Amino acid sequence: MLRDFFSKKKKYATIPSERAKQEVPEGLMTKCPVCRTIMYTKELKKNLFVCSSCGHHHRMTSYERIDSLVDAGTFEEFDKDMIAKDPLNFPTYEEKLEQDRKKTELNEAVVTGRGEMDGYPAVIGVMDARFRMGSMGSVVGEKITRAIEQAIDRKEPFILFSASGGARMQEGVLSLMQMAKTSSALQKLDKQGGLFISIMTHPTTGGVSASFASLGDYNFAEPKALIGFAGRRIIEQTIRQELPEDFQTAEFLLKHGQLDRVVHRQDMKDTLVKVISMHQ
Known part of the structure; x- marks a missing residue:
């Protein structure tokens, strides 16, 4: 038996070759940044990009969110070809805009249009943080304003999903x-x-957050969303106090009366339909 023990071949862990790594399609798997669970991207998408293990809400693109809400075949996009200029001749701004257009296949940081949810018509705007961090430039403001005017003319509700780092510094006061x-x-x-x-x-x-995002007749938010004006560190340095750990989260704002409800993404469409139906 002792001889058999030493004659056995030792098994070692192997490191996948570069070829083996390349055989795994890019984007096949997604790791949750909160609980570190690795899941199939296709399954995550079916779950509306919500982690099935911890409930973390992953980011969605504008069109993914629209598809999750609007009845199939009813969405009509507004002002799709509107693009930003460089009014201040800000260094490298036009190059960065072009890079974001190629990366996101969007012309700007917001998609606006009209669609139906369970048969109820509504004008919808969805900001996309992939494009210049969803920053508010002249075109973003113009597209949102035009969408609001469409809602007025059509006498339909206006729904806006915000995701933004704030004003776009490359456009200065125009932003x-x-x-x-x-x-x-x-x-x-x-x-x-x-x-x-x-x-x-x-x-x-x-x-x-300091303007149109906070002016709703109903102000909702997704769980754990970061919502605020200035950054946490700047506020702490200014007031010389340590802020609560959950400061500037959706749950903190709800507790202090700045939100009407925190809505799970899988309940979002039903919630919106109920609110719209009440106001018909």
């Missing part, structure tokens, strides 16, 4: 002006008796 322009359009919608539902996703910060 900041979008806060006033969109807010003014929303005031007009309100005076006409229109309905505005705002949903804040991760992250919604800066000038976007």
